[in-house]
Amino acid sequence: MKKHSILTVGSMAFDSVETPAGKAEKVLGGSVNYFSVAASFFAPVEVVGVVGEDFPRSHLDWMSHRKIDITGVEVVSGQTFHWVGSYDGNMNEAKTLSTRLNVFEHFDPKLSPNHREASYLFLANIDPVLQQRVLDQVQGNKLVACDSMNFWITGKPEELRKTLRRVDILSINEGEAYLLTGERNIPKAAAKIRDMGPQVIIVKRGEYGAMLFTPSTVFIAPAFPVDRVVDPTGAGDSFAGAFMGFLAEAGADRTWARDDAAKWDQTLRRAVLAGCTMASFTVEDFSLHRLMRLEAHELVERQKQLLRMVTI
Amino acid sequence: MKKHSILTVGSMAFDSVETPAGKAEKVLGGSVNYFSVAASFFAPVEVVGVVGEDFPRSHLDWMSHRKIDITGVEVVSGQTFHWVGSYDGNMNEAKTLSTRLNVFEHFDPKLSPNHREASYLFLANIDPVLQQRVLDQVQGNKLVACDSMNFWITGKPEELRKTLRRVDILSINEGEAYLLTGERNIPKAAAKIRDMGPQVIIVKRGEYGAMLFTPSTVFIAPAFPVDRVVDPTGAGDSFAGAFMGFLAEAGADRTWARDDAAKWDQTLRRAVLAGCTMASFTVEDFSLHRLMRLEAHELVERQKQLLRMVTI
Numbered sequence: 001m002k003k004h005s006i007l008t009v010g011s012m013a014f015d016s017v018e019t020p021a022g023k024a025e026k027v028l029g030g031s032v033n034y035f036s037v038a039a040s041f042f043a044p045v046e047v048v049g050v051v052g053e054d055f056p057r058s059h060l061d062w063m064s065h066r067k068i069d070i071t072g073v074e075v076v077s078g079q080t081f082h083w084v085g086s087y088d089g090n091m092n093e094a095k096t097l098s099t100r101l102n103v104f105e106h107f108d109p110k111l112s113p114n115h116r117e118a119s120y121l122f123l124a125n126i127d128p129v130l131q132q133r134v135l136d137q138v139q140g141n142k143l144v145a146c147d148s149m150n151f152w153i154t155g156k157p158e159e160l161r162k163t164l165r166r167v168d169i170l171s172i173n174e175g176e177a178y179l180l181t182g183e184r185n186i187p188k189a190a191a192k193i194r195d196m197g198p199q200v201i202i203v204k205r206g207e208y209g210a211m212l213f214t215p216s217t218v219f220i221a222p223a224f225p226v227d228r229v230v231d232p233t234g235a236g237d238s239f240a241g242a243f244m245g246f247l248a249e250a251g252a253d254r255t256w257a258r259d260d261a262a263k264w265d266q267t268l269r270r271a272v273l274a275g276c277t278m279a280s281f282t283v284e285d286f287s288l289h290r291l292m293r294l295e296a297h298e299l300v301e302r303q304k305q306l307l308r309m310v311t312i
Numbered sequence: 313m314k315k316h317s318i319l320t321v322g323s324m325a326f327d328s329v330e331t332p333a334g335k336a337e338k339v340l341g342g343s344v345n346y347f348s349v350a351a352s353f354f355a356p357v358e359v360v361g362v363v364g365e366d367f368p369r370s371h372l373d374w375m376s377h378r379k380i381d382i383t384g385v386e387v388v389s390g391q392t393f394h395w396v397g398s399y400d401g402n403m404n405e406a407k408t409l410s411t412r413l414n415v416f417e418h419f420d421p422k423l424s425p426n427h428r429e430a431s432y433l434f435l436a437n438i439d440p441v442l443q444q445r446v447l448d449q450v451q452g453n454k455l456v457a458c459d460s461m462n463f464w465i466t467g468k469p470e471e472l473r474k475t476l477r478r479v480d481i482l483s484i485n486e487g488e489a490y491l492l493t494g495e496r497n498i499p500k501a502a503a504k505i506r507d508m509g510p511q512v513i514i515v516k517r518g519e520y521g522a523m524l525f526t527p528s529t530v531f532i533a534p535a536f537p538v539d540r541v542v543d544p545t546g547a548g549d550s551f552a553g554a555f556m557g558f559l560a561e562a563g564a565d566r567t568w569a570r571d572d573a574a575k576w577d578q579t580l581r582r583a584v585l586a587g588c589t590m591a592s593f594t595v596e597d598f599s600l601h602r603l604m605r606l607e608a609h610e611l612v613e614r615q616k617q618l619l620r621m622v623t624i
Contacts, residue, residue: 208520222532
């Protein structure tokens, strides 16, 4: 088993998005795009996804150059998944205007022997049936995390339950936590989710940060207050990327929960803060623009600033 | 000068309020009521306010019994101020349905020689002209804080500016910060408010906690996640009560900002956390019900829990 690599499976897309700050037409998006760039600041990343022939080769090259393993990205005949959405005054929730699945409709993730050996797995927001197919192909991971969304929570609740039984960490937002559990109170919702399987639950709260729930502790992290939110798209996936990246860099393992609870707890808390820091860069520009020009020293500097903002 | 006492001037009222959790008719409310009960856990409090003959003597007795000095509460002929409001899904913002000022309309705060000597002053949300009249009657305070609201920000902006030039600390909520400065970005709004006078700005964020801004640092504190929010009325005033109470107990002084920045910063951060903790009790029931039955050990316990939730 390779020590620190993270495998992620999900969407690569074009986004067309309008926010109070402006408009971006057919720019790079998709969960694993955000996830992988964010995670690559911390650990080796491998991506499994599918794109059409219209997807820019230059971006795949850029990812490779960054040591993101893209051998799992299939380029097939047809158009890349295209999401069209907008944000009104409330930057915490996107309104989907159209979803053209295109080549993503027939996505059927196949893992190479190399992918199967990744220590960390992040199942981005895709059909829970596909999430399970990925899980069927791996074994012996140190940690498995997943994301989901309203569409699957209401559309395939039973399949999602099956996925949840097999993951360590669930990362969702406030509205989704409510939808999944029927419980508006977040700590209570987290407790119900824990009964479904994941022992670690991250509830993302947009501009208000994120909450971490484990069986023994709660941690509440604020978002880093940026000067100007341009586009919140991808904030959650970049949060997850830095969060998983931090855990991978630390060599975290689900056995820590049992064997070294203090280390487990502290590593998770720091990982959440890393996630909040990364997401704060993502929202400063459209698409992956800010992440792609982010320098490691800026990340370290802002991480320190955020730490200072929460230290008592 | 008495060492630790806090003088507060503001409204004592009846509230009729409806929330998703239920309804309360003509229950005790008003800013200084919430403020004083909260502050009294930390330091001696003196209240200046006015009530009508319909205000329950038993409550004034309860306050006295709790060592809240009510010699400044005038009981005059007529009815007590009565606020009627409701909260919809969004528990972070009240909708005012009616405001019957009654005897509060002619409130003209007169401070006794004893009141004038209080070290700490909290000007609750009242007409900024009255806030200034109070300021005219005091001198040599260690710290002066004030609150305000949309009604005065839009109705008496010039008078409010005059008040702000004379206070150390302003405590307002997110929407009010925007209204006061025209700036939606909270750190930028805080910077603009600082130019108006107050060197310490608290921005309250309802269920998401509060932010503290000083010229040199930012601190972001979460709300304590309660099991069930019954009524958010008074959360801001109880926050302010515990915050000022904590500062008074610590003997904080505006000169600390210059002479011992680290102590000043840390004391303010802890005071904010005390405020968040206190507010979390207030929202658990209607009116002052939860605060009035709150035991010191519960406060200490929850304060510890909250500290644990933010510690990295």
